[in-house]
Amino acid sequence: MVQAYDVIIIGSGPAAMAAAFPLAEATKRVAVIEGNRFGGTCPNFGCDPKKMLYTRSEAAWQAGKLRGTGIEGTISFNWEDAMKEKNTYTDSVYQEIEQSLKKANIDTYHGYASFINEETVQVDHITLSATTFIIATGLMPSPLPFKGAETLLTNEAFLNLPSLPKSIAFIGGGYISFEFAHLAARAGANVHIIDSGHRGLKAFDQDHVQALIKQSEALGITFHWNEEISSIESNAHDVTIKTDKQTLTVDKAVHGAGRTPNIKKLNLEAANIHYDEAGIHVNNTLQSISNPRVYAAGDVTATHSLPLTPLSSHEGSVVVHNILEGQKQTLQQGAMPSVVFTIPKLAKVGKTKELLDQEGIAYDVKNTTMTDWLTYSMIKEDQALAKVYVCKKTGKILGADFLTIYADQWINLLSLAIQLELTTEQLTSVHYTYPSVLGDSGNVLPIK
Ligand SMILES: Cc1cc2nc3c(=O)[nH]c(=O)nc-3n(C[C@H](O)[C@H](O)[C@H](O)COP(=O)(O)OP(=O)(O)OC[C@H]3O[C@@H](n4cnc5c(N)ncnc54)[C@H](O)[C@@H]3O)c2cc1C
Numbered sequence: 001m002v003q004a005y006d007v008i009i010i011g012s013g014p015a016a017m018a019a020a021f022p023l024a025e026a027t028k029r030v031a032v033i034e035g036n037r038f039g040g041t042c043p044n045f046g047c048d049p050k051k052m053l054y055t056r057s058e059a060a061w062q063a064g065k066l067r068g069t070g071i072e073g074t075i076s077f078n079w080e081d082a083m084k085e086k087n088t089y090t091d092s093v094y095q096e097i098e099q100s101l102k103k104a105n106i107d108t109y110h111g112y113a114s115f116i117n118e119e120t121v122q123v124d125h126i127t128l129s130a131t132t133f134i135i136a137t138g139l140m141p142s143p144l145p146f147k148g149a150e151t152l153l154t155n156e157a158f159l160n161l162p163s164l165p166k167s168i169a170f171i172g173g174g175y176i177s178f179e180f181a182h183l184a185a186r187a188g189a190n191v192h193i194i195d196s197g198h199r200g201l202k203a204f205d206q207d208h209v210q211a212l213i214k215q216s217e218a219l220g221i222t223f224h225w226n227e228e229i230s231s232i233e234s235n236a237h238d239v240t241i242k243t244d245k246q247t248l249t250v251d252k253a254v255h256g257a258g259r260t261p262n263i264k265k266l267n268l269e270a271a272n273i274h275y276d277e278a279g280i281h282v283n284n285t286l287q288s289i290s291n292p293r294v295y296a297a298g299d300v301t302a303t304h305s306l307p308l309t310p311l312s313s314h315e316g317s318v319v320v321h322n323i324l325e326g327q328k329q330t331l332q333q334g335a336m337p338s339v340v341f342t343i344p345k346l347a348k349v350g351k352t353k354e355l356l357d358q359e360g361i362a363y364d365v366k367n368t369t370m371t372d373w374l375t376y377s378m379i380k381e382d383q384a385l386a387k388v389y390v391c392k393k394t395g396k397i398l399g400a401d402f403l404t405i406y407a408d409q410w411i412n413l414l415s416l417a418i419q420l421e422l423t424t425e426q427l428t429s430v431h432y433t434y435p436s437v438l439g440d441s442g443n444v445l446p447i448k
């Protein structure tokens with residue numbers, strides 16, 4: 001027998017969750033199909049477990065910095081205990097998410113969905129049909145072009161390592177490698193990052209990236225830029241990585257070399273859903289360009305947006321609106337803020353210098369070293385940097401970059417200013433608390 005629904009959602013990450021509950025509330029018959037853990041990447045194998053480990057590494061860093069100035073004793077980041085604490089969250093969060101779906105009268109199915117035709121999908125031996133489908137299957141580690149790449153640990157495996165390997169190589173120099181490398185190095189591992197390109201974290205301000213690399217090297221991380229890997233050989237004891245420049249043997253090697261749309265198992269051709277290596281092709285209402293029954297949301301869409309949780313959730317909400325209200329809402333990406341959770345944190349929002357130059361926009365920029373300010377000297381931060389770009393003509397804030405342990409706080413404020421199109425004058429005219437991080441706002445903005 002074929003089970004019939006109004007809406008079937010494939011995947012259960014932030015994009016799917018943002019769609020499932022409002023659709024059920026609107027009395028649609030909804031099913032959610034998940035091949036791995038309910039909740040998707042963010043709570044199980046991404047943002048949340050990473051941040052749980054990060055929080056402990058940050059506390060140990062701060063205690064170390066203040067040692068001898070009123071803080072006594074040696075405090076260290078202990079991988080095994082931090083991992084046990086992380087597990088208290090990840091061991092149950094996926095069950096709680098599935099329960100909350102069921103409580104909202106949403107049917108849940110375990111397994112990977114595959115289209116049979118434009119109206120029907122198969123999950124294991126069950127066949128389901130729907131008037132509308134939402135594909136929200138996210139990303140997976142990209143296949144890599146060298147022998148042995150499939151033996152690399154994924155983000156899922158790394159975030160479940162019960163004990164810390166003595167030495168780890170991270171392949172790729174992007175978000176995942178920087179964040180994981182900092183965690184591993186702070187817990188005592190000998191860490192390498194190998195990237196085939198000449199620089200990492202390409203979307204961020206490169207002066208700040210260089211400063212972060214220097215601090216990462218001081219932590220003991222070794223960078224290998226412009227190195228092409230030819231093979232990886234793994235056995236029970238270690239991993240040997242051959243590149244065009246060296247042979248490196250480490251205990252474990254981790255995939256941080258990019259992620260690709262998770263669409264392989266969907267059999268999209270059977271439902272006439274157009275896609276390419278960037279993801280599912282959608283119009284600006286997130287409807288498939290080739291099959292109007294189908295919407296896509298989150299990282300799996302070829303919208304060229306950043307693969308980040310808040311943007312995925314936003315896309316899920318846009319899809320709900322368009323299913324319930326007709327094709328009225330188009331995707332507005334706005335100025336998406338983004339943070340790399342290293343110590344210090346690296347953050348950006350809005351337009352970069354390169355983009356402003358490309359678009360020919362006249363701007364003022366304030367490039368500030370905040371290290372000596374009381375906020376930073378009191379916590380003994382090694383380096384705190386800020387750049388803020390403002391439109392010469394209107395005084396509106398256009399973009400911002402921060403490198404400091406407080407970069408996440410700063411970037412949220414600047415994101416608010418950019419999205420509400422505030423001028424520097426407006427941003428400095430409000431009252432802030434003192435002493436506080438954002439209380440220094442007047443000093444990072446270019447004010448004439
Ligand atoms: C290590 C790591 C750290 C991150 N840290 C951050 C962070 O700090 N901040 C931030 O904003 N973003 C972060 N991200 C990105 C964030 O996790 C993603 O942008 C977000 O989870 C995307 O949501 P989504 O709903 O599009 O897809 P996902 O959360 O990836 O969910 C997709 C789900 O679909 C399932 N699926 C796939 N194919 C099928 C199928 N055929 N049938 C059924 N189910 C299927 C998958 O199993 C998966 O559970 C991080 C990502 C990683 C990998």
Ligand SMILES: NC(=O)c1ccc[n+]([C@@H]2O[C@H](COP(=O)([O-])OP(=O)(O)OC[C@H]3O[C@@H](n4cnc5c(N)ncnc54)[C@H](O)[C@@H]3O)[C@@H](O)[C@H]2O)c1
Nearest residue numbers: 172173174175176177195196197256257258259307339340
């Ligand atoms: N804090 C966050 O918000 C956060 C954290 C982790 C991941 N994410 C999301 O996940 C996405 C994927 O992250 P990622 O770190 O995997 O990718 P990334 O795109 O950030 O970096 C990939 C890096 O791998 C390198 N590379 C590619 N192929 C290679 C090869 N064969 N050998 C060596 N190096 C190679 C590239 O040059 C690049 O520097 C990000 O775009 C990000 O949006 C976000």
